[in-house]
Amino acid sequence: xxxxTSIHDIDDINSWIEEAKTLKKNPLKFKKLGKHKxxxxxxxxxxxxxxxxxxxxxxxxxxxxxxxxxxxxxWGIEFGDGTVMNGNTAEHIxxxxxxxxxxxDIIAVRAFPTLTDKVKDxxxxxxxxxxxxxSVPVVNMESATGHPLQALTDAITISENTTKAKPKVxxxxxxxxxxxxxxxxxxxxxxxxxxDVDFVITNPEGYNLSPNIVGNTPVNHNQEDAFKDADxxxxxxxxxxxxxxxxxxxxxxxxxxxxxxxAAKFMHCLPVRRNVIVEDAVLDxxxxxxxxxxxxxxxxxxxxxxxxxxxG
Amino acid sequence: xxxxTSIHDIDDINSWIEEAKTLKKNPLKFKKLGKHKxxxxxxxxxxxxxxxxxxxxxxxxxxxxxxxxxxxxxWGIEFGDGTVMNGNTAEHIxxxxxxxxxxxDIIAVRAFPTLTDKVKDxxxxxxxxxxxxxSVPVVNMESATGHPLQALTDAITISENTTKAKPKVxxxxxxxxxxxxxxxxxxxxxxxxxxDVDFVITNPEGYNLSPNIVGNTPVNHNQEDAFKDADxxxxxxxxxxxxxxxxxxxxxxxxxxxxxxxAAKFMHCLPVRRNVIVEDAVLDxxxxxxxxxxxxxxxxxxxxxxxxxxxG
Amino acid sequence: xxxxTSIHDIDDINSWIEEAKTLKKNPLKFKKLGKHKxxxxxxxxxxxxxxxxxxxxxxxxxxxxxxxxxxxxxWGIEFGDGTVMNGNTAEHIxxxxxxxxxxxDIIAVRAFPTLTDKVKDxxxxxxxxxxxxxSVPVVNMESATGHPLQALTDAITISENTTKAKPKVxxxxxxxxxxxxxxxxxxxxxxxxxxDVDFVITNPEGYNLSPNIVGNTPVNHNQEDAFKDADxxxxxxxxxxxxxxxxxxxxxxxxxxxxxxxAAKFMHCLPVRRNVIVEDAVLDxxxxxxxxxxxxxxxxxxxxxxxxxxxG
Numbered sequence: 001x002x003x004x005t006s007i008h009d010i011d012d013i014n015s016w017i018e019e020a021k022t023l024k025k026n027p028l029k030f031k032k033l034g035k036h037k038x039x040x041x042x043x044x045x046x047x048x049x050x051x052x053x054x055x056x057x058x059x060x061x062x063x064x065x066x067x068x069x070x071x072x073x074x075w076g077i078e079f080g081d082g083t084v085m086n087g088n089t090a091e092h093i094x095x096x097x098x099x100x101x102x103x104x105d106i107i108a109v110r111a112f113p114t115l116t117d118k119v120k121d122x123x124x125x126x127x128x129x130x131x132x133x134x135s136v137p138v139v140n141m142e143s144a145t146g147h148p149l150q151a152l153t154d155a156i157t158i159s160e161n162t163t164k165a166k167p168k169v170x171x172x173x174x175x176x177x178x179x180x181x182x183x184x185x186x187x188x189x190x191x192x193x194x195x196d197v198d199f200v201i202t203n204p205e206g207y208n209l210s211p212n213i214v215g216n217t218p219v220n221h222n223q224e225d226a227f228k229d230a231d232x233x234x235x236x237x238x239x240x241x242x243x244x245x246x247x248x249x250x251x252x253x254x255x256x257x258x259x260x261x262x263a264a265k266f267m268h269c270l271p272v273r274r275n276v277i278v279e280d281a282v283l284d285x286x287x288x289x290x291x292x293x294x295x296x297x298x299x300x301x302x303x304x305x306x307x308x309x310x311x312g
Numbered sequence: 313x314x315x316x317t318s319i320h321d322i323d324d325i326n327s328w329i330e331e332a333k334t335l336k337k338n339p340l341k342f343k344k345l346g347k348h349k350x351x352x353x354x355x356x357x358x359x360x361x362x363x364x365x366x367x368x369x370x371x372x373x374x375x376x377x378x379x380x381x382x383x384x385x386x387w388g389i390e391f392g393d394g395t396v397m398n399g400n401t402a403e404h405i406x407x408x409x410x411x412x413x414x415x416x417d418i419i420a421v422r423a424f425p426t427l428t429d430k431v432k433d434x435x436x437x438x439x440x441x442x443x444x445x446x447s448v449p450v451v452n453m454e455s456a457t458g459h460p461l462q463a464l465t466d467a468i469t470i471s472e473n474t475t476k477a478k479p480k481v482x483x484x485x486x487x488x489x490x491x492x493x494x495x496x497x498x499x500x501x502x503x504x505x506x507x508d509v510d511f512v513i514t515n516p517e518g519y520n521l522s523p524n525i526v527g528n529t530p531v532n533h534n535q536e537d538a539f540k541d542a543d544x545x546x547x548x549x550x551x552x553x554x555x556x557x558x559x560x561x562x563x564x565x566x567x568x569x570x571x572x573x574x575a576a577k578f579m580h581c582l583p584v585r586r587n588v589i590v591e592d593a594v595l596d597x598x599x600x601x602x603x604x605x606x607x608x609x610x611x612x613x614x615x616x617x618x619x620x621x622x623x624g
Numbered sequence: 625x626x627x628x629t630s631i632h633d634i635d636d637i638n639s640w641i642e643e644a645k646t647l648k649k650n651p652l653k654f655k656k657l658g659k660h661k662x663x664x665x666x667x668x669x670x671x672x673x674x675x676x677x678x679x680x681x682x683x684x685x686x687x688x689x690x691x692x693x694x695x696x697x698x699w700g701i702e703f704g705d706g707t708v709m710n711g712n713t714a715e716h717i718x719x720x721x722x723x724x725x726x727x728x729d730i731i732a733v734r735a736f737p738t739l740t741d742k743v744k745d746x747x748x749x750x751x752x753x754x755x756x757x758x759s760v761p762v763v764n765m766e767s768a769t770g771h772p773l774q775a776l777t778d779a780i781t782i783s784e785n786t787t788k789a790k791p792k793v794x795x796x797x798x799x800x801x802x803x804x805x806x807x808x809x810x811x812x813x814x815x816x817x818x819x820d821v822d823f824v825i826t827n828p829e830g831y832n833l834s835p836n837i838v839g840n841t842p843v844n845h846n847q848e849d850a851f852k853d854a855d856x857x858x859x860x861x862x863x864x865x866x867x868x869x870x871x872x873x874x875x876x877x878x879x880x881x882x883x884x885x886x887a888a889k890f891m892h893c894l895p896v897r898r899n900v901i902v903e904d905a906v907l908d909x910x911x912x913x914x915x916x917x918x919x920x921x922x923x924x925x926x927x928x929x930x931x932x933x934x935x936g
Contacts, residue, residue, distance in 0.1 A: 028348055036652055038680060048386035048408065052378060052415040056350060059376050064683050066676060069385065073693065074672035075895050084899040086801045091895030094907070095914065096672065099894065102919040103676040177398045270411065271387050271403030275396040283406070294411040340660055360698035360720065364690060364727040368662060371688050381697065489710045582723065583699050583715030587708040595718070606723040 001311060004304045005127055005140040007148045007190040014195075016152065016303060017159045023306070024299045027060045033309050034063030040104030041067045041141070044111040044126065049270060049297050050141045050149065054108055057301035061309065066104065079125045093126070097133035106137050106308055113144035113181050115245030121145060122210075137308045139301075142183050145210075150269050151187035152300040155195060157293045158232055161265055166196055167231035170264075172223060173203035174277040175250045176237035184269045185236045186213045193217060202226035204249045210241050223254060230264040232289075235278060258282050265289050313623060316616045317439055317452040319460045319502040326507075328464065328615060329471045335618070336611045339372045345621050346375030352416030353379045353453070356423040356438065361582060361609050362453045362461065366420055369613035373621065378416065391437045405438075409445035418449050418620055425456035425493050427557030433457060434522075449620045451613075454495055457522075462581050463499035464612040467507060469605045470544055473577055478508050479543035482576075484535060485515035486589040487562045488549035496581045497548045498525045505529060514538035516561045522553050535566060542576040544601075547590060570594050577601050625935060628928045629751055629764040631772045631814040638819075640776065640927060641783045647930070648923045651684045657933050658687030664728030665691045665765070668735040668750065673894060673918050674765045674773065678732055681925035685933065690728065703749045717750070721757035730761050730932055737768035737805050739869030745769060746834075761932045763925075766807050769834075774893050775811035776924040779819060781917045782856055785889055790820050791855035794888075796847060797827035798901040799874045800861035808893045809860045810837045817841060826850035828873050834865050847878060854888040856913075859902060882906050889913050 001009050010016050023029070039058040041051065051067070058065040068074060077096055078089035085092065100107055111126035121144040130138045140148055158169065169192055171185060186209060192199040193215065201209070201219045208219055220226040227233060235256050240246045256266065256278040266278065266288045274280055282288060313321050322328050335341070351370040355363065363379070370377040380386060389408055390401035397404065412419055423438035433456040442450045452460055470481065481504055483497060498521060504511040505527065513521070513531045520531055532538040539545060547568050552558045568578065568590040578590065578600045586592055594600060625633050634640050647653070663682040665675065675691070682689040692698060701720055702713035709716065724731055735750035745768040754762045764772055782793065793816055795809060810833060816823040817839065825833070825843045832843055844850040851857060859880050864870045880890065880902040890902065890912045898904055906912060 031348075036655075036683075038683065040676065043385070046386055048380070048403070049411055051380065051385065052352065052412065055378050056415040059348075059350065066679050068672070068675065072384065072696065073667070073675060074670055078898070082899070082904060085897035086900050090897065091672070092898050094898075095894055095896065095918075098915045099673055099918040100676065102915070103680040103922060270407055272407065273397035273402065274390070274404050274406075275394070276398050280394060290407065291410045291414070294407075295414040298415060343660075355697070358698055360692070360715070361723055363692065363697060364664065364724065367690050368727040371660075371662065384696065582719055584719065585709035585714065586702070586716050586718075587706070588710050592706060602719065603722045603726070606719075607726040610727060 001307055003131055003138045004148060004308065005131065005138060005143070006146055007151050007187050007194070009148070010152070010194070013155055013191065017156050020156045020299045020303045021160065023302055027299070027302065030306055031060065031062045033306060034058065034061035037105040037309065038064045038066055038103065039305065040100055040107045041065060042100070042107065042109045043069050044071060047110055047141070049294055050110060053297035054141060054301045056298045057305055060298070060302050061305055063305070079129055093129040094133050097130050098135065101135040104136060105312070106139060106305065107134050108139040108141045110141040111143055115179050115181065115239060118244040137312070139304060144181070145183055146187045147183040148187050149297065149300050149304065150184055151191035152304070153293055153296040154188055154234065154267065155191045156296045156300060157267065157289055161289060162231065164231060166198055168198040168229055169232045169234065170226050170230045171201045171234045171236065172226065172256065173207050173254060174235050174237050174256055175252060175254050176273060176276060177250065179239035179245050179247050180237050182209055182238045182241060185209055185238050188234055189213050189217060200226050204251065204254065206240055206242055206248055207238070208241060209238070224260070227260055227262065227264065232267055233261055233264045234267040236269065237277060255279065256282055258285065261287055267293060270294060313619055315443055315450045316460060316620065317443065317450060317455070318458055319463050319499050319506070321460070322464070325467055325503065329468050332468045332611045332615045333472065335614055339611070339614065342618055343372065343374045345618060346370065346373035349417040349621065350376045350378055350415065351617065352412055352419045353377060354412070354419065354421045355381050356383060359422055359453070361606050362422060365609035366453060366613045368610045369617055372610070372614050373617055375617070391441055405441040406445050409442050410447065413447040416448060417624070418451060418617065419446050420451040420453045422453040423455055427491050427493065427551060430556040449624070451616060456493070457495055458499045459495040460499050461609065461612050461616065462496055463503035464616070465605055465608040466500055466546065466579065467503045468608045468612060469579065469601055473601060474543060476543060478510055480510040480541055481544045481546065482538050482542045483513045483546045483548070484538065484568065485519050485566060486547045486549050486568055487564060487566050488585060488588060489562065491551035491557050491559050492549050494521055494550045494553060497521055497550050500546055501525050501529060512538050516563065516566065518552055518554055518560055519550070520553060521550070536572065539572055539574065539576065544579055545573055545576045546579040548581065549589060567591065568594055570597065573599055579605060582606060625931055627755055627762045628772060628932065629755065629762060629767070630770055631775050631811050631818070633772070634776070637779055637815065641780050644780045644923045644927045645784065647926055651923070651926065654930055655684065655686045657930060658682065658685035661729040661933065662688045662690055662727065663929065664724055664731045665689060666724070666731060666733045667693050668695060671734055671765070673921050674734060677921035678765060678925045680922045681929055684926050685929055687929070703753055717753040718757045721754050722759065725759040728760060729936070730763060730929065731758050732763040732765045734765040735767055739803050739805065739863060742868040761936070763928060768805070769807055770811045771807040772811050773921065773924050773928065774808055775815040776928070777917055777920040778812055778858065778891060779815045780920045780924060781891065781913055785913060786855065788855060790822055792822040792853055793856045793858065794850050794854045795825045795858045795860070796850065796880065797831050797878060798859045798861050798880055799876060799878050800897060800900060801874065803863035803869050803871050804861050806833055806862045806865060809833055809862050812858055813837050813841060824850050828875065828878065830866055830872055831862070831864055832866065833862070848884065851884055851886065851888065856891055857885055857888045858891040860893065861901060879903065880906055882909065885911055891917060894918060
């Protein structure tokens with residue numbers, strides 16, 4: 001593995017999960033692996049968990065993290081080919097990516113979608129450009145259409161908490177006031193498709209994820225029905241994919257309640273809007289795995305960095 | 313001591329002062345104490361001295377500092393209980409504090425008051441929430457009503473510079489164009505009340521600090537009278553407490569001059585507005601201790617972190 | 625050398641170039657030199673290369689870099705002498721510089737010109753104040769009128785890539801939509817004047833750099849003529865110096881093309897606006913040295929920090 005930009009960069013998810021669990025027991029074991037190496041964390045968008053957990057992962061491996069908020073700290077970046085740059089962008093990604101490669105041994109990038117231009121978002125302009133023009137490995141810290149560090153975290157968390165050989169996992173849409181990306185949901189679907197779980201997606205009509213992502217996974221528009229006998233309910237809002245980037249439904253009946261959840265465990269990538277996505281009673285109960293998911297972000301990132309360093 | 317959020321977390325201020333002076337002589341002596349441990353510095357507001365000195369203190373102890381500007385780098389944080397989060401805040405402090413605890417061994421927080429809502433400010437909403445929901449120790453880098461790292465610094469500086477067993481210390485209000493918090497003044501009062509000093513506060517009518525802070529400390533509305541035989545004059549502007557957060561007086565006669573100061577030493581936490589709070593002639597003279605106060609910020613922070621690490 | 629704020633702080637540019645090349649071969653050789661020492665990087669303006677390469681240089685020397693965006697993270701800084709600070713600035717440089725000196729062993733500063741007030745810009749207010757009031761060495765990370773870290777980089781890059789004892793180097797103005805500083809061009813001119821090169825400047829009428837900088841260097845207003853037999857063409861836009869800070873010419877005929885460049889190498893400090901300053905065909909060809917220039921930023925900064933540390 002050179003880059004880690006998609007869940008498909010994982011060759012064998014079960015062995016990765018086991019290795020992450022081992023790392024978690026002894027996070028400083030490979031403290032010398034990253035010595036004298038720098039991880040550049042480039043944020044085109046806001047971040048809390050990813051910002052902190054990826055730095056922590058780098059420190060655990062002995063790396064020096066260097067953080068940059070691209071928008072605030074540096075220049076507007078141009079991605080178009082052949083552009084006459086007489087507008088607001090001052091530096092082309094061809095130079096920016098090549099230059100950052102001179103100072104960093106690994107580059108991690110966060111860049112959210114436009115949610116207005118489906119073709120542009122699905123082209124993964126920023127991530128693709130970094131992979132093309134950087135001379136060092138690139139890690140996706142959430143791109144336009146995927147968040148594979150989160151999905152790896154989620155896979156680890158399900159593996160740690162399951163009591164069954166083949167648990168039932170439900171991905172449920174929930175309401176939100178703003179238009180949110182599909183990245184977390186997409187990567188979670190792809191991770192579950194690689195695991196030995198009974199997986200179903202539930203969302204309102206008009207809210208199906210991209211058919212390229214959903215594939216053969218069953219989609220049930222009846223949330224109650226989908227939740228029957230669920231072991232894990234993974235919750236996430238996303239804006240419409242069909243009517244791209246639009247908020248067409250804020251029906252509070254899709255909010256997750258303790259009653260609906262039953263005996264299942266509740267999962268969410270955070271940040272989560274309380275009493276909009278899920279009621280307090282769920283988050284404040286033992287059914288919630290959200291804090292442990294956040295904890296596992298460190299070990300997912302650390303595993304990815306470790307594999308890249310070992311390969312380098 | 314688990315947390316350091318108030319001057320009252322100091323059990324014996326004299327022994328702390330002595331320990332800080334010893335640390336200052338050999339700041340790298342405990343370089344191994346914080347090895348492999350991270351200090352998260354979360355800023356809801358601007359900072360220069362606190363930002364740099366607390367990082368330096370962490371580095372002196374071998375810790376890895378991770379800095380985050382919460383407002384700019386992450387999400388709007390919700391503090392209310394039971395809120396339906398369909399507004400501008402995207403993450404509840406319950407999750408945020410618990411999550412940051414996963415990545416940091418100690419969390420340091422700066423969060424200024426509203427200066428419009430006295431009840432809210434005195435509830436210390438942000439700090440209280442971090443103490444409640446974080447699973448690791450919390451350090452106050454200036455909250456709505458207190459700045460105990462500054463007050464510890466000031467106590468150390470007075471101890472270093474006094475030539476008397478019981479010096480006379482005056483806290484004087486001075487004019488300023490903007491409404492400023494009471495935090496620095498409050499914590500300084502509380503520190504002086506714990507030390508063996510002859511302490512008096514001087515401020516205009518209508519500018520008394522909270523009676524809960526002032527207690528039995530004498531308040532003199534005649535600045536000239538209060539300054540008689542002073543050894544240390546600690547100067548700070550604050551907005552009205554009685555008419556909460558209002559600027560009711562900008563009388564330039566309260567500005568500190570070389571004439572007024574006499575043989576006393578001048579102290580201020582910085583930043584200080586020259587020729588508004590104090591005239592150039594004072595700051596540019598040997599009577600000013602402000603740069604040494606700033607220097608002692610490192611050792612105050614280092615002592616606090618050391619005590620927390622030793623306790624952990 | 626105490627400070628590094630101008631190319632004139634270099635005593636012997638040829639020996640510096642040789643030492644930088646040696647460092648580049650073994651960048652971790654002096655990893656212990658900066659142990660337990662902090663480099664404060666203070667940015668009054670945006671930065672990508674300088675931000676990352678200077679941190680990387682510090683890490684290579686074992687230093688701990690601490691980064692601060694002065695405008696966003698801290699307070700408005702006052703530079704005037706005797707000012708009554710009742711306006712927007714909250715802290716005077718006298719205090720700020722002295723205070724930062726308490727936490728950092730070396731202070732690196734970036735502060736761009738106003739481009740509206742030539743006298744103020746040429747006084748190098750920010751840099752001069754830091755040199756005056758800081759008690760530790762100061763490094764210029766691009767000031768109002770100079771960028772000596774860039775110029776040292778450029779000198780190293782020319783030395784590495786020349787095939788002649790005395791190459792011909794041309795500094796060419798190129799068009800740009802915005803008013804840009806003279807700093808990079810100024811320091812490049814000064815560096816070339818110290819090297820054994822055949823050096824000429826080409827720019828449109830009305831775009832001559834300061835006569836104090838240009839000195840005896842020939843200025844040719846005919847770009848084609850200036851480029852004849854050139855080995856290195858260093859390109860940079862700057863606003864008018866004569867009609868200070870104005871954009872008086874955006875003539876696209878001054879853009880650098882592959883045809884114009886001929887066999888010469890293309891150099892630019894970056895960021896560069898493609899197809900405004902230079903056409904894609906140049907940047908995407910082997911004639912371009914811009915990525916190697918960016919790489920050498922690390923070793924230029926590392927050499928400067930090393931010399932300061934050795935002197936300290």
